[in-house]
Amino acid sequence: MKKILLHSLFCINILVPVITSGQINNHAPVRLALAGISHGHSSWILGRNNDAVASLEGIFEKDKALIDKYSRQYNIDRSLFFTSLEEMLDKIKPEAVLAFGSTFDHLEIVKACAPRGIHVMVEKPLDTPVRQAERISRRAKTNNIHVLTDYETSCYPSTDKTRQLSTDSNYIGKITKWVSHHGHEGPKNIRVSEEFFSWLTDSVKNGGGALMDFGCYGANIMSWLMDGEVPVSVTAITQNLQPEIYKNVDDEATIIIRYKNAQAIIQASWNWPFNRKDMDIYGSGGMISANNSKEMVLKKSNRAAMQITVEKEETGTFTDPFIYFADVVRNKIQPAPYSLYSIENNLMVVRILELAKISALTGKTELWRWKD
Numbered sequence: 536m537k538k539i540l541l542h543s544l545f546c547i548n549i550l551v552p553v554i555t556s557g558q559i560n561n562h563a564p565v566r567l568a569l570a571g572i573s574h575g576h577s578s579w580i581l582g583r584n585n586d587a588v589a590s591l592e593g594i595f596e597k598d599k600a601l602i603d604k605y606s607r608q609y610n611i612d613r614s615l616f617f618t619s620l621e622e623m624l625d626k627i628k629p630e631a632v633l634a635f636g637s638t639f640d641h642l643e644i645v646k647a648c649a650p651r652g653i654h655v656m657v658e659k660p661l662d663t664p665v666r667q668a669e670r671i672s673r674r675a676k677t678n679n680i681h682v683l684t685d686y687e688t689s690c691y692p693s694t695d696k697t698r699q700l701s702t703d704s705n706y707i708g709k710i711t712k713w714v715s716h717h718g719h720e721g722p723k724n725i726r727v728s729e730e731f732f733s734w735l736t737d738s739v740k741n742g743g744g745a746l747m748d749f750g751c752y753g754a755n756i757m758s759w760l761m762d763g764e765v766p767v768s769v770t771a772i773t774q775n776l777q778p779e780i781y782k783n784v785d786d787e788a789t790i791i792i793r794y795k796n797a798q799a800i801i802q803a804s805w806n807w808p809f810n811r812k813d814m815d816i817y818g819s820g821g822m823i824s825a826n827n828s829k830e831m832v833l834k835k836s837n838r839a840a841m842q843i844t845v846e847k848e849e850t851g852t853f854t855d856p857f858i859y860f861a862d863v864v865r866n867k868i869q870p871a872p873y874s875l876y877s878i879e880n881n882l883m884v885v886r887i888l889e890l891a892k893i894s895a896l897t898g899k900t901e902l903w904r905w906k907d
Contacts, residue, residue: 564589566629569596570635571596599618632653638734641657642662648680661881686752689876705820707822714815715757721805745806751884752801753801769791769890770791777806
């Protein structure tokens with residue numbers, strides 16, 4: 536049987552036997568399970584081995600063709616696969632679950648894991664529609680489990696450096712405007728798998744197209760930079776520039792989030808000629824441009840721009856989301872409220888996206904409507 540393990544740069548690479556008596560050994564690999572593998576990012580864990588932070592003990596997937604495909608591709612023993620989520624959870628008793636199916640499946644996964652005390656990490660966004668995200672939040676708090684949401688940009692040292700600089704009032708002053716660009720050539724053009732494409736372009740299972748797929752990045756980061764400040768309103772425009780490919784969802788979206796004293800402009804696209812995840816932050820005293828995961832441009836008022844490269848050692852960034860998850864499960868770290876992975880931040884993200892979808896349909900600005 537192939538057992539997939541994760542490695543932390545901060546850990547000694549020695550495997551320690553897992554305690555099976557019910558007592559958790561904090562030096563043993565975290566016992567992980569997967570719930571769904573149709574997400575294109577499932578390869579991030581299925582293709583890993585020879586590591587020591589977490590061990591993959593089971594995989595839930597209903598699609599037998601997918602089971603055949605991935606068991607061959609990654610040389611995984613078929614005994615690791617289950618077609619019943621509850622059976623897998625009860626048999627292998629994982630400490631944590633990674634959700635790699637459609638966004639719409641996240642609630643059912645949390646409903647199964649929460650009463651069993653199993654922590655969950657989902658691929659972005661938290662869920663869709665918003666009522667399901669709200670139910671996830673309530674179940675997580677009631678059952679005292681972590682439900683984290685993973686974004687690629689949470690692993691960027693430049694994201695953490697942006698936070699450090701934007702909260703330093705002596706550097707750029709208070710944030711007045713923030714512009715993000717997240718997207719790529721489109722799932723068809725980057726040749727995502729057939730099973731991923733099927734739900735990613737489904738208006739129910741994904742909740743939308745580029746607006747959901749990439750609008751969530753900007754909403755996530757801005758909610759963090761604003762320390763969870765509640766927006767005043769959300770305005771959005773969506774288009775379908777490739778209707779022959781994306782028949783049921785948008786492929787182009789612009790979202791404007793208005794805060795009391797700031798604006799966020801989120802540009803999400805499946806039509807760009809290349810992949811991009813970058814942002815510009817403006818304040819009264821300067822600006823910050825994060826061009827990619829490490830490269831940044833800083834400019835103070837009346838001074839020449841300065842280019843810098845940020846490494847994870849400088850910011851303390853977890854460049855591997857699974858290592859971060861393992862440390863949360865073992866209580867080594869605690870996600871701060873409204874931080875990038877946190878339930879508070881990601882519930883706000885889904886609410887922003889909900890208003891954006893309504894605004895795009897009505898052509899009107901939507902005022903914030905939640906009190907909690």
